[in-house]
Amino acid sequence: MLKAASIVPGAMEHMSELFRKLAVLQRSGVFSMARPDEGLRALRAVRQLGPVAGAVQTSARRAPRDIALHDERGELTYQQLDLKSNALARALAARGVGCGTVIAALCRDHRGLVLTMLASGKLGARLLLMNTGFGGGQLADVARREGVRALVYDEEFTQLLAEVDGTVDRYLAWVDDDSAAATTDTEKLDELIASTADRPVPIPAKPGGFVLLTSGTTGSPKGAPRPKLSGLDSAQFLDRIPLRTGMRTYVAAPLFHGTGLSIFILSLALGSQVILRRRFDPESALRLIAERRCTTLVVVPTMLQRMVDLGADVLGRYDTSSLEVVFAAGSAISPDLGNRVLDTFGEVLYNFYGSTEVACLAVATPSDWRTAPGTAGRPPVGCRLALYDDAGQPITEPNVTGRIFGGSALAFQGYTDGRNKERIDGLLSSGDVGHFDERGLLFVDGRDDEMIVSGGENVFPAEVENLIAERPDVLEAAVIGVPDPDFGQRLKAFVVPAEGAQLAAADITDEVKAKLARYKAPRDVVFLAELPRNATGKLLRNKLADSG
Template sequence: MRNPSSVTAVTEKAAETARSIRVMWQAGLVPFPRLDEGLRSLVAVRKFGPFAGSTQIAARRDSTAVGLVDELGPLTFKQLDLRSNALARAWSERGLTPGSVIAALCRDHRGLVLAMLAAGKLGARLLLMNTGFAKPQLADVAKREKVGALVYDEEFTDLLDAVEGQIDRYLAWVDHDSPVAQRRDPDIPILDELIASNDDRPLPAPRRPGGFVLLTSGTTGTPKGAPRPQTSPLHSAQFLDRVPLRAGESTYMGAPIFHGTGLSQFILSFALGCKVVMRRRFDPEETLRGVEEHKCTALVLVPTMLQRIVDLDPAVLAKYDTSSLRIVFVAGSALSPDLGNRATALFGEVVHNLYGSTEVAVATVATPEDWRKAPGTVGRPPVGCHVALYDEKGQKITEPNVTGRVFVGSGLSFGGYTDGRNKEMIDGLLSSGDVGHFDNDGLLFIDGRDDEMIVSGGENVFPIEVENLLVERPDVLEAAVIGVPDKEFGQRLKAFVVPAEGADLDADTLREFVKSNLARYKVPREVEFLDELPRNATGKLLRNKLV
């Protein structure tokens, strides 16, 4: 006799798969009724991975369709496919093989995209390096990840002393604003030269796709490596279920590709045959100009980028037509209620707030309807994702409005860091490292990092609540709150505040403001004013730099 619970699990899995296929079909990823096209897509993705495989399919579908636009102009999917063939052949001739680890230290441009494609066609593992790295971080990561070759932008040449002797091959890319690369020696090739001098015919498929290695944000130390091997195409539905990307449209990529937010939406946009517009460096006004020029329907950002856009002079904002946008996709760090509301006032009800991490991938997404109902929410889990809260003893929390540790299950969750370590798991779900609560409608709110909780006089305080309150003031641009040692209370709260331009602020005014809105023990004892908060390249706050 079959176990009833196993029958239920199979039934639920079948229903989830059916829902995923429907979501993908609505988005245009499943070319019904052209099932032959669907089968070709599955074969290509299985052979070369989701990115290189999707590019081949898009090139075959329409050889004239533009896949990428950067400062140098447009490239069709066909051009990207052929050029990456030539680059993969060149790398193979230089000794790179399936299983090689290639690191990319590049900003967002065609050179990085071609490196990603070529690595997939070789079956090499591509490590996406943070462009904000200093020499010690670069050296530590390259050694730990056993990097054998490095693709780098010319502007990072001075960092290469840190990996001298560790890396066998340098595979340079000429920056857009320089006609000649600063070669370490004449043997270091330029990507354009490699491509121009090699055959662009298709390559035989590797035994298995190489995949990507993403790095954690590294806000408290050297970033850890989180591998992203090939996954089922069905997992695309986790994004598409609550974020209405559609085939053949146009995406403006503001978030850097080396970060999970940018990488996931970049690959998904290519899979949908969308044109992706990018720049090497984020500029808020140029972003609006690009959205207008290319009639972009989706804009992908981290919250600090969105902040810089909404803080533009109203006269600048009025210059650009952004009515084509159906989606402003925000992820990577917390989106405050004030910023989300200001963005909604600017762009309309198009803000989609994704919550996840490098390790768990997607956890929840707040749609514009969710945000209207509950500003600050991170929404609900999409199809294929499961979120649960647990207390300190590992007991599941089922009541609303009770804070607990957030655990996530997803087919995109990683299987452990490259150094062999992993995060805590309960009931098959992976710890996100955050604490949060569900409201009465089942919407999730993140209350903070579990390691950022401040205990002051026996009371628990999560910084995000105080920070969100402070930034609601029009005279406060940014705010961060930390705990500092205190003989009497164990810890006391200290706030770091970036005033808005022209603001006349003092510490007493801010303390009184917090006191009138929150419990007494949540009032910062100290307030320090700064010109800017320390952040990493993806906009995450570096609390360890605040003292």
């Protein structure tokens, strides 16, 4: 009896979560109780082909003529995407690509990358999404470690591939019309598709999958395979973010990163129109939102920063009232930036907190942000979130900083090289530290390894950075610890002034001393034109020490 009693609560909790997920999927339009057969067919397609190919195949069956994709070369319907990816899958299969083959994609955001995703899913291949900001040595190391058999790339990255093993098959995904590469012997995706039949492709014996890469800012990029999806797991993104069928989603964030990829996949599952551009420009983004009447914008925070920094005159030229969701992730959003985004675009900011390894941890809605600017929000359905102290004991009281751990069905099971993240109670370390407030809202205080110990006092840079960035004459700021003979470490601030601002170092140090403990005040201040960041907008603190 005791054993049965111990099982029932867990089973009941599992069933409750299942029904919550189904309710979320029904609300968004992914699953319809009126046509459960269609929903089950869609879930089966995802299990067999993966999230991208499964979603496109489902949407092509439901609404073949609906616009699926818009890039610099125009529009493609769901039916066209499905047929073209059939042809590409058949062409790659004829060249030896099949179940378990590792295909690497080094591409910006455009139809060539999307078709590669679809074809790899239909073949059961494993798609490795390469970061377009990596150097040639990093690319070669990753390709060798991951066992890459075929490489799909954009023409502009040709020189980066010099160190990649010559036995790796190569295919061009994007070639500028006036480029010399237009006449190269390297096979091009467009030519493969045009010369191959677009009949349906047999279901692979085993589904393939995606491998995302860590940023590589502290060493060689690590491969983080995404787990196979059940189809229900997308509920964790839809629970606190009001995406639904038929929206128009501009994915400005790169698709090789989890931020862009997750909402891209969801948009296809919802039968929405996805807008992609190979490069981001803040004013061009505003123009595109106005022209395409985009309802969703997917960005990393630096993109938002560049947009709102354009100023009222430029922002006022474009009608962005169609926006219902601004989905931001990839790095922290300062309270000042988040407030400016809400003031500019309305109550549309959804601050997503997660990692390559853990996937989703928490989401802050516009209401959460207005209540507590800077918050990362709460965990959605299917996600667990907890804080632990250095001894591994849970922290439950508010306003006590601890290490952030989380878990969900989308969390990875380990890096491709066999290493893993620390686990406690089945939850993965995010590598961050943070605290809950009295309402249960999460705040991320910083990276665990970024804590500065100055004169025996612990300082997390984010608090100081956010305070400095609140000044109207400052665009953004970063703080690091540098060696000090008396205090062990001292704080050094790097500040990007607003255009026309006349700032002195004392303005910054006096501001911090007036509002925070004196030991949190930077003793050195360096003014820069911009902060060093990688392709996803993540701050490269290791480069700041060389900036002056």
